[in-house]
Amino acid sequence: REWCVALPKVELHAHLNGSVRNSTLLELAKQLADKGIIVFEDVKDVIMKNGRSLPECFKLFDLFHILTTEHDTVTRIAKEVVEDFAAENVVYLEIRTTPKNNEAKGMTKRSYMDAVIKGLKAVEAVDVVLFDSNSRTNDTLACTPTIEFDGDTMKKRIYVRLLLSIDRRETTSAALDTVNLALELKDQGVIGIDLSGNPVVGEWETYLPALQHAKELGIPITIHCGEVANRKEIQAVLDFCPQRLGHVCCLNDAEWKKLKSLMIPVEICLTSNVMTGGAPSLELHHFADLYNAKHPLSLCTDDCGLFSTSLSNEYYLVAATFGLTKPELFHLAQEAVHFIFADENVKKSLKEVFKHAEKRFD
Numbered sequence: 001r002e003w004c005v006a007l008p009k010v011e012l013h014a015h016l017n018g019s020v021r022n023s024t025l026l027e028l029a030k031q032l033a034d035k036g037i038i039v040f041e042d043v044k045d046v047i048m049k050n051g052r053s054l055p056e057c058f059k060l061f062d063l064f065h066i067l068t069t070e071h072d073t074v075t076r077i078a079k080e081v082v083e084d085f086a087a088e089n090v091v092y093l094e095i096r097t098t099p100k101n102n103e104a105k106g107m108t109k110r111s112y113m114d115a116v117i118k119g120l121k122a123v124e125a126v127d128v129v130l131f132d133s134n135s136r137t138n139d140t141l142a143c144t145p146t147i148e149f150d151g152d153t154m155k156k157r158i159y160v161r162l163l164l165s166i167d168r169r170e171t172t173s174a175a176l177d178t179v180n181l182a183l184e185l186k187d188q189g190v191i192g193i194d195l196s197g198n199p200v201v202g203e204w205e206t207y208l209p210a211l212q213h214a215k216e217l218g219i220p221i222t223i224h225c226g227e228v229a230n231r232k233e234i235q236a237v238l239d240f241c242p243q244r245l246g247h248v249c250c251l252n253d254a255e256w257k258k259l260k261s262l263m264i265p266v267e268i269c270l271t272s273n274v275m276t277g278g279a280p281s282l283e284l285h286h287f288a289d290l291y292n293a294k295h296p297l298s299l300c301t302d303d304c305g306l307f308s309t310s311l312s313n314e315y316y317l318v319a320a321t322f323g324l325t326k327p328e329l330f331h332l333a334q335e336a337v338h339f340i341f342a343d344e345n346v347k348k349s350l351k352e353v354f355k356h357a358e359k360r361f362d
């Protein structure tokens with residue numbers, strides 16, 4: 001396990017509000033309970049419960065969103081999430097989050113994202129590199145070719161980028177607003193669009209105009225695909241051919257074949273899929289099939305808070321379940337660099353990180 005913690009890693013599928021520390025959620029719940037807004041004991045039981053079905057997860061997100069609704073709280077959780085990933089040697093992190101309008105709190109999608117970005121900039125424990133080197137001339141860090149990730153003598157460094165999520169409950173117009181916001185914030189670390197939210201809610205046709213708009217703007221897209229067996233949508237998503245896909249659990253043989261021929265990189269979320277029933281067990285998870293087929297993939301956490309996991313733990317589970325050796329795990333982590341949405345300069349820097357680390361991880 002320590003070896004997996006020390007391994008430099010790339011995280012491509014992490015939802016901000018699903019990655020909040022339990023201790024922070026409990027503290028926030030206590031504050032709301034003191035104001036008489038919620039009953040602490042009820043909320044505590046829900047937060048600390050182990051094992052959740054997919055519908056339970058989405059109910060829980062509604063609760064998390066009540067707890068994290070203030071701008072300052074959004075800033076705090078964004079800061080802590082980066083600190084937590086950096087602490088386990090994640091060297092490149094794409095955090096995805098749904099920009100939210102909340103009139104009662106004076107929150108707009110823009111002000112929500114400003115609060116998230118403020119949190120990333122507030123991290124002090126590690127150096128956070130938030131901008132693409134060609135979008136900010138004053139960002140000297142982003143031009144530095146190598147990263148010291150083990151930080152004996154200097155601070156750890158982590159590249160962080162943001163993906164804006166479209167929630168499946170949103171209207172076409174709200175989804176378009178999110179894509180336009182991504183464009184507006186492209187100099188502030190936002191580099192992609194995600195489609196997520198409860199997979200039994202909404203219609204593909206509702207989000208398609210926004211996804212099409214993002215495609216036309218050249219914004220990379222990742223889509224939650226096949227969390228439930230919605231044949232029509234899985235087909236439409238594969239036809240849309242985004243840059244990456246999340247989950248791909250419930251594909252039939254023909255869809256599986258199509259995915260493999262398209263070679264779309266897959267964000268694999270083992271613990272999440274087993275907990276929510278997308279995969280029958282770790283042993284029977286489709287990771288093995290994709291890995292053996294040499295399909296492009298990357299291990300991810302999805303919601304490390306919600307599912308009580310970490311990226312190191314996901315690597316450990318792969319070793320323990322499928323018997324991957326240390327060099328194979330190292331290679332798996334290294335290969336994820338190819339699927340990041342950040343620019344070539346970042347890829348080059350990360351390749352150097354792994355090259356540098358290789359000697360220590362043989």
Ligand code: 5GP
Binds near residue numbers: 062097198199227302
């Ligand atoms: P947020 O976008 O508020 O930072 O993170 C929580 C949101 O991410 C949830 O409300 C949901 O829309 C989305 N999300 C988190 N985990 C999952 C998942 O496993 N599947 C899907 N489809 N959406 C998820």
